[in-house]
Amino acid sequence: xxxxxxxxGIGLQTDKLPGEYAALxxxxxxxxxxxxxxxxxxxxxxxxxALLEIAQATERVRIGPSCLNPYTVHPVELAGQTAVLDHVCxxxxxxxxxxxxxxxxxGMEQRRPVATIADAWEIVSRLLAGDRSGYEGDVFxxxxxxxxxxxxxxxxxxxxxxxxxPALTALAADHADELKLGGTANPAVIxxxxxxxxxxxxxxxxxxxxxxxxxxARARDVARRRVAMYLDVxxxxxxxxxxDPELLSALAARVAARDSDGAARLVSDExxxxxAFSGTPxxxxxxxxxxxxxxxxxVEFGSPHGLDEVGGLDLLAREIAPRLRDHGAx
Numbered sequence: 640x641x642x643x644x645x646x647x648g649i650g651l652q653t654d655k656l657p658g659e660y661a662a663l664x665x666x667x668x669x670x671x672x673x674x675x676x677x678x679x680x681x682x683x684x685x686x687x688x689a690l691l692e693i694a695q696a697t698e699r700v701r702i703g704p705s706c707l708n709p710y711t712v713h714p715v716e717l718a719g720q721t722a723v724l725d726h727v728c729x730x731x732x733x734x735x736x737x738x739x740x741x742x743x744x745x746g747m748e749q750r751r752p753v754a755t756i757a758d759a760w761e762i763v764s765r766l767l768a769g770d771r772s773g774y775e776g777d778v779f780x781x782x783x784x785x786x787x788x789x790x791x792x793x794x795x796x797x798x799x800x801x802x803x804x805p806a807l808t809a810l811a812a813d814h815a816d817e818l819k820l821g822g823t824a825n826p827a828v829i830x831x832x833x834x835x836x837x838x839x840x841x842x843x844x845x846x847x848x849x850x851x852x853x854x855x856a857r858a859r860d861v862a863r864r865r866v867a868m869y870l871d872v873x874x875x876x877x878x879x880x881x882x883d884p885e886l887l888s889a890l891a892a893r894v895a896a897r898d899s900d901g902a903a904r905l906v907s908d909e910x911x912x913x914x915a916f917s918g919t920p921x922x923x924x925x926x927x928x929x930x931x932x933x934x935x936x937x938v939e940f941g942s943p944h945g946l947d948e949v950g951g952l953d954l955l956a957r958e959i960a961p962r963l964r965d966h967g968a969x
Contacts, residue, residue: 645931647960648674648939649952650705650846651693653684660689661696663952668697670956671964674937676705681741687720694728701731705819705846705939706801708739709759710747714779717759718766722791730792735819736760737801740872753806754778760798760814768794799844803828803876808835817937819844822869824926825913826933827879833934842936848915849940851954855919860903861946862917867902868894870914880913916940920958927963938963 649667651660664675675693679686686704694702702724707717717734725732736759738752749755758776765774766787773783797816800807811818818836820828824847832843850862871891874882886905893902916923927938940959945951 644936645963646673646842646937647927647963648672648676648844648846648937649944649955650939650941651675651677651689652942653677653679653686653689654942655689657688657692660692663948664693664696664700666949666952666956668700670952671960672700672956674701674703674939676703676735676939678941679704679707679735681739681744687724690724690732691727694724694731697728699731701733701797702728703733703796703799704735705799705821706735706737706739708737708742709755709779710739710742710749714759714762715766718763718787721763721796722767722787722789725792725796733797733799733816734763735799735801737819737821738804738807751778752804753810756800756807757810757814764795767791767796803873805835808832811841812836812839815841817842817844819846819939822847822873822914823877824916824930825877825879826929828877829930829933829935831879843934844937844939845930845935846939846941848917848942849923849944849951849955850915850917850946851920851923851944851951851959852946853919853954854946855917855922857946858919859908859911859917861943862915863903863906863911864899865943866911866915867899867906870906870910873914874910877913920954920962923955924959924962927959928966931963 649672667675677686677689690702721734736756738749754777758779762779762781771784771786774781799817799819800811800815801819801821818841823845829843848865850858852858871887890902890905916926930938940955
């Protein structure tokens with residue numbers, strides 16, 4: 640794999656004040672990162688306002704949400720959000736779609752995820768392309784003659800599907816440009832998904848919580864607390880690792896009780912390395928390199944990035960990105 644075939648990304652949680660995203664995105668772009676994305680997790684701010692701010696603050700990086708879901712946002716609105724972002728960033732936008740997580744907390748059933756995401760993408764694609772022939776899907780439909788009342792910047796934007804599911808992986812193989820595995824730093828998962836995708840040219844993206852600092856032990860302590868909050872969910876998705884169900888249940892109970900100290904104590908060093916990038920710059924660079932060697936096309940470093948976000952991004956840009964570029968060039 641050459642340096643040109645590997646990409647580096649920054650993932651930002653949408654928990655910041657307006658104006659903060661632009662400054663972080665500029666650090667990423669100046670540091671040579673290829674993609675800046677924002678998450679769209681339930682209970683956080685919607686992705687679009689932050690993405691528009693990032694679009695206006697940058698010139699080169701690709702930009703998009705990782706990920707929106709068609710259960711809470713109708714495909715017509717997905718098309719509209721994608722179109723306006725693509726206009727503002729002058730054709731650098733991508734659309735990330737996923738089935739979503741934690742939607743049971745708002746009483747929403749995630750029925751027929753493959754059909755739901757397939758129909759959503761078909762409607763977005765038709766609307767952007769100006770196709771007014773109508774569409775009768777299994778979940779969503781468009782009446783003949785329906786279409787956007789404004790011209791989009793492009794007739795197609797790249798599609799990223801966020802999933803661990805074999806069924807949605809098959810959908811990604813047919814329709815997506817990228818497949819993102821959220822919450823993993825495990826090379827074995829990359830190899831498994833590469834096998835599931837087959838010979839198609841779909842880039843695999845691995846993204847996870849990142850905490851880097853020259854004080855590696857302190858960085859790992861912070862990361863351990865972050866990982867503990869979602870480990871019960873993501874560990875059950877990883878088919879390459881067998882976790883004790885009682886351990887995961889105990890972890891979930893501590894998280895529900897808001898016992899962050901107790902939850903963190905249940906996360907071993909080995910487990911931490913599977914689900915987060917953490918430690919010194921050398922440690923984090925080594926983790927990312929292992930993912931590239933396993934077949935990832937892009938590694939995405941997610942919030943909080945460091946003991947403070949600006950400091951973490953600065954270390955990623957100054958000390959980690961150059962190591963990964965140089966290694967890839969070799």
